[in-house]
Amino acid sequence: MKSLKDMRSLVERAVSENNPLAPDIEKIINCYAKLLRRFDKIVSLSDSYQSQLRELNMRLELMAHTDPLTGINNRGYFMELLCAELNRSKRHERVFSVLMLDLDRFKSLNDNYGHAAGDEALRTLPRVIQASELRTSDFSGRIGGEEFAIALPETGIHGAYEVAERIRANLEKTAVILDGKEYFMTASIGVSEYRAGDTEDTLLQRADQAMYRAKETGRNRVCLSDSG
C-alpha cells in the first residue's frame, strides 16, 4: 500500500504538470486519506474492546477461584491446585505435606460477639498465614466455614510441622479487636505427608484426623498424622 505522502506527491505532480484531472486526483487522494484514518480508528477501537474483554475475563477467573470473605483461594480452586501438586509429586517422586487448620472455639466466638466479629476472625488467619514466611510454591485455601488448608510442596512431615508451629505461634500472638477489646485466637492444626497411593481426599483426611486429635488434646497445638 502506498503511503499517504507518496499519494499526495502524485497530486502535487499533477498540479505542476497542469493535468486537467488534478482536482479529481486530489478528491480521490482525500478520500484515500479519510479511509486510511477510518481504518486505523476501527482497528484501535477494536483493540480497546478486546482489552476490555480480557480484563473482564481475568476478573471473572479470579472471582471463580477466590473465597469472597477472606480473598484467598476457595475450596474448589484449592482442590484443583492440590490435585496438580499430587500428580507432580507422584510423577517426579517428590515429597509434600498438607496442613489442616481449624479455628478454636469459633462457634462460641460467633455466638458471643456476632457474625461480623466471626468474619473478622476468619480474615485474620489468612493474614497470619501470609506473614508466616511461606514460600511462593506453598498455597492455601479456605475449605470450610472455619477450616483452612495449606499445601507445602517439597516439604516432609517434620518441615511441615515447623511451618505449622510457626503459624500457630503467630496466630496466638495476633490480636483481633472485637467489641473494642483485644481477642487472641488459636487454631488446632493437623499435618500429614503425601505417601504413595494417596488421593487428595485421603491425604486431607489424615491431616483432618490429626487436627481433631489436636482439638481433643487441648487445642492450640499441632498434631502429626500417626501414619505420616
Next chain:
Amino acid sequence: MEPIYIKATISSPEINFEPDNNVLRITGESYPENSFDFYAPVISWLKTSLQELPELTLDIAVTYMNSSSTKCTFDIMDILEDAHWRGVKTSIIWRYDRENERSYEMAEDFREEVLFPFEIEALDT
C-alpha cells in the same frame, strides 16, 4: 415507512425505532457471526427513512462490538452525516459505562468522526 424492530440475541443488539420522538435505539452487545448481514436491513431502513423524516436521533448503548460491528457503526454514522448536510436534524446519544474508564474515551473516539450533535451520556441515565 415501517418502524424497524429487530429483537436482541446473545450476540446482537436490539434495534428499535420509536416514531413518537424519532429515536432509533441500538441496545446490547454486537458481535454477530456476520455483522454486514445483520446491519444491512438497518442501513437500508435508515437510508429510506432519512428521505422522509425531518429529524432522527440515534440512541446507542452498545457495551461491546467486534471490529465489523465497529465498521458498520461508522457506516451508520456516515449516513446520518450525509442526511445532516441535506438539512435533516440528525443527532447521536452515545451511552457509556461509568464503571469502565475506557468506555468514555472510546465514545470520544466515535464522536471525532462526525460534525453533527453527538452527546455522551452514562448508561444508567
